[in-house]
Amino acid sequence: MMKGASQHIFPWLDERFNLSPLVNYIRHKAVPMHRQSVWYYTGGVALFLFIIQVATGILLLFYYQPGVDSAFESVRFIMTKVHFGWLIRSIHSWSANLFILLIFIHMFSTFFNRAYKKPRELTWMSGFVLLLLAMGFGFSGYLLPWDELAFFATKVGTDIVNAVPLIGKALKIVLRGGEDVTGATLSRFYAFHVALLPAIFTAIISAHLLFVQRQGMHAPESFEKLPPEKKKTIPFFPNFMLKDFLLWLVVLNILLYLAVFFPWELGVKADPFASAPAGIRPEWYFMFMFQFLKLLPGHIWILEGEVVGVLFFMIIAIAWLFVPFWDRKAKPGRKLQSMAMIGIVAIIYILVMTILGYVL
Amino acid sequence: MGLKRRKFIDFLLGAGLLGWAGSIIYPIISFLNPPKIPEANVNAVKAGTAADFPPNSAQIIKFGRKPVILIRTENGEFRALAATCTHLDCIVQYRGDTKQIWCACHNGIYDLRGRNVSGPPPRPLAEYAVNIVNDEIIVSKSKQVS
Numbered sequence: 001m002m003k004g005a006s007q008h009i010f011p012w013l014d015e016r017f018n019l020s021p022l023v024n025y026i027r028h029k030a031v032p033m034h035r036q037s038v039w040y041y042t043g044g045v046a047l048f049l050f051i052i053q054v055a056t057g058i059l060l061l062f063y064y065q066p067g068v069d070s071a072f073e074s075v076r077f078i079m080t081k082v083h084f085g086w087l088i089r090s091i092h093s094w095s096a097n098l099f100i101l102l103i104f105i106h107m108f109s110t111f112f113n114r115a116y117k118k119p120r121e122l123t124w125m126s127g128f129v130l131l132l133l134a135m136g137f138g139f140s141g142y143l144l145p146w147d148e149l150a151f152f153a154t155k156v157g158t159d160i161v162n163a164v165p166l167i168g169k170a171l172k173i174v175l176r177g178g179e180d181v182t183g184a185t186l187s188r189f190y191a192f193h194v195a196l197l198p199a200i201f202t203a204i205i206s207a208h209l210l211f212v213q214r215q216g217m218h219a220p221e222s223f224e225k226l227p228p229e230k231k232k233t234i235p236f237f238p239n240f241m242l243k244d245f246l247l248w249l250v251v252l253n254i255l256l257y258l259a260v261f262f263p264w265e266l267g268v269k270a271d272p273f274a275s276a277p278a279g280i281r282p283e284w285y286f287m288f289m290f291q292f293l294k295l296l297p298g299h300i301w302i303l304e305g306e307v308v309g310v311l312f313f314m315i316i317a318i319a320w321l322f323v324p325f326w327d328r329k330a331k332p333g334r335k336l337q338s339m340a341m342i343g344i345v346a347i348i349y350i351l352v353m354t355i356l357g358y359v360l
Numbered sequence: 361m362g363l364k365r366r367k368f369i370d371f372l373l374g375a376g377l378l379g380w381a382g383s384i385i386y387p388i389i390s391f392l393n394p395p396k397i398p399e400a401n402v403n404a405v406k407a408g409t410a411a412d413f414p415p416n417s418a419q420i421i422k423f424g425r426k427p428v429i430l431i432r433t434e435n436g437e438f439r440a441l442a443a444t445c446t447h448l449d450c451i452v453q454y455r456g457d458t459k460q461i462w463c464a465c466h467n468g469i470y471d472l473r474g475r476n477v478s479g480p481p482p483r484p485l486a487e488y489a490v491n492i493v494n495d496e497i498i499v500s501k502s503k504q505v506s
Contacts, residue, residue, distance in 0.1 A: 152450050156465055159449035170393070177394045180425065181449075184394060273420050273427050275443070275453030278464045294466045298447075298482040305480055306448065 030233035031240045032219040039109035040217060040240075041247050046106055048248045049099035050205070052255070053137075056092040057194065064144065066190040068183040071146035072269040079266055086263055093264035095255055096138055100285045103131045111343050114327065115218035121324035123211040126204050128321050133201045138283055140193040146186060151270030152280045154189070155181045160293070163310040182272070281357065288353035289313055291360070400424060404500035410492060413438070418454030421499065427451050428488055428499060429461065433472060440488035440499045441474040447481040461485070 014020055031040065063082055065074040078085035107127060110116055116124030143154045158181065161172045177184030223231065234240055282290050289309075296305035319326070328338050402424035413419065413432040420427050420443050429443035431454050441461065443451050450465035460477070461470040469478045474485035489502035 152465060155450060156448040173394065174392050178397070273422055274451065275420060275429075276445075276450040276464045280450065280465045293448075294480065296480060298476065298480050304482045306482075 026237045027235075029213075029216075029236035031217055031236050032223055033232040033234055034220060034223045036109075036113055036220055039106075039113065041244065042102055042106035042109055043212075044244045045247060045251050046099060046102040047205070047209075048251060049095050049102060049255075050201075052095045052252075053092065053099060054198070056088050056095065059088050060092060061194065066144070066186050068146065068186065071144060071186055072266075075145040075266055087259060090259035090264045091255060094258045094262075096141060097283070097285075098251070098255065100131075100134050100138060103127075103134055104285070107131060108343060108347065110218075111323070112340060113218065113220060114339060116324040117327060118324070119215060120211070120218060123208060123215070124324050125321055126208040126211065130201065130204055130208060132317075133197055133204065135285060137193060137197050137201070138285065140189040140197065142283060143186060143189045144193060145266055146270050147267035148270050148274070148277060149267050149280060151181060151272070152276045153282045154185065156280075156290075157282065157286070158185070160306060160310060163304070163307040164314070165307075165311070180272070284354065287357040288350045291353045291357035294357075294360075404498050407440075407497040407499050409495050410438075410497060411495075413497075416456045416459070420451060423488070423499065429454060429485075430490070430497070430499060431461075431472065434459065438490040438492070438497060439472055440490045441470075442486040442488070444485075445481060446476065446483040446485065447479070452485070 010019070031037070060078065063074055063078045063085065065071065075089065078089055080086075082088075110124065110127065139154075139157055143150045158172055158175050161175060162168045164171060173179065175185070175188065176182070177188045281287065292312075293306055293309045296309050298305050300308045405421065405423050405428075407419075407421045407430050410432075413430070415432050415436050416434045418429055418431040421430050421440075422428075427443040429441050429452060431439045431441070433439065445452050445463040445465065445468055447463065447466055447468050450463050452461050452463045452468075452470065454460075455462045458469075459472065461472065461474070462468070463470075463479070463481065467479045468476065468481040470481065470485055471477050474487055476482070476484050487502055489500050491498045491500065
């Protein structure tokens with residue numbers, strides 16, 4: 001019966017939309033199998049977590065009310081009164097963190113495999129922009145419960161924008177919706193978080209995935225050099241996709257375990273006229289930048305310390321975005337290549353600053 | 361002749377397109393730039409009675425829309441300073457143990473005159489004048505500080 005239906009439906013659609021080339025494409029898509037293949041899954045898991053974010057985010061929208069007098073209360077309502085509200089919110093928060101973690105892993109695996117090289121420059125660049133957008137999601141979403149930690153983290157975060165040369169001051173006011181972090185800021189962050197960022201993110205992730213589809217998976221040089229008969233591949237559909245789904249199921253279980261046994265908490269409601277409490281810290285993925293700024297002295301040469309810090313991160317981010325264009329060829333025979341060195345230094349820097357941030 | 365005319369048309373179209381883009385982008389940018397809300401010009405606020413402040417303690421008070429930290433030192437003297445850290449906008453607090461003003465966000469430290477003594481703050485905290493009139497504490501903008 002089912003088979004009969006599909007036998008009729010497909011030709012009906014195919015006749016109208018000419019689906020055969022697409023089906024052929026899917027049928028022939030192959031995934032290279034080698035020692036580094038495991039990293040192929042990281043992008044897929046990040047995509048899965050994004051889907052979770054969209055789904056739980058939409059659910060939270062049914063109850064969340066932005067506003068100084070309602071944001072905190074509505075999140076508390078979600079967590080205490082709404083059926084499974086605590087679970088949905090906890091999943092949303094945990095998934096947000098795992099999402100960014102996975103993007104970081106995905107990015108560094110790409111970096112160390114030098115998968116960003118020609119012809120995949122734009123895949124790398126769109127991917128890095130997606131990481132920045134994901135961090136924007138994290139930053140804007142962090143404020144929405146309007147609790148004390150988020151309030152001060154947002155004050156600090158938006159004040160850092162002030163240090164951007166020339167447009168910093170104007171940018172800060174546009175971000176905050178005024179001079180200070182107020183209800184106007186909350187409205188803006190809400191708009192960023194549920195409308196602007198999702199729209200941009202969806203467009204760029206579509207391009208990112210399209211690039212991957214057009215170019216196929218990157219394989220290491222050692223694999224490319226193999227004679228065709230020795231190149232091991234598996235079909236994308238259904239083999240790789242089923243493996244992907246299996247991993248997604250594992251990730252979903254981990255996510256549920258974290259959300260249930262370590263439920264995300266809601267702090268104290270923000271009070272714009274209270275001292276910042278001790279232990280103000282941003283989310284872990286901002287920690288390395290936060291800690292670096294904390295360690296800078298008030299003045300460096302004739303500039304304020306934070307201006308130097310912000311310029312430093314801007315230069316690093318631009319350099320990182322354009323990695324495919326200044327990447328140096330691997331020198332034969334050298335054990336540790338210069339690009340790998342750069343990657344290791346970056347990871348050590350991030351790890352040390354992050355640990356210092358939690359210890360100091 | 362034909363080329364010249366084409367160039368002219370291209371220029372006209374290009375300029376028209378730029379003008380059109382500007383007429384779309386300008387209102388959007390202006391829209392995003394929040395209108396200035398007139399601020400009530402506060403020159404002085406009442407902060408309560410001296411009895412509300414035990415020595416070696418402090419409170420954040422509202423000075424219009426700005427937070428101000430009102431400190432009563434160990435020897436009973438009152439000091440009022442802008443409570444917004446000059447580093448990254450957090451609100452500072454008084455530390456009774458060290459007798460200093462501390463910003464929890466980045467470990468910035470000021471002395472009781474508001475001078476930035478350690479950590480990242482680049483500038484001192486602005487000082488406010490404190491007067492006690494009929495046992496009521498009046499915090500006001502001091503003359504040297506705008």
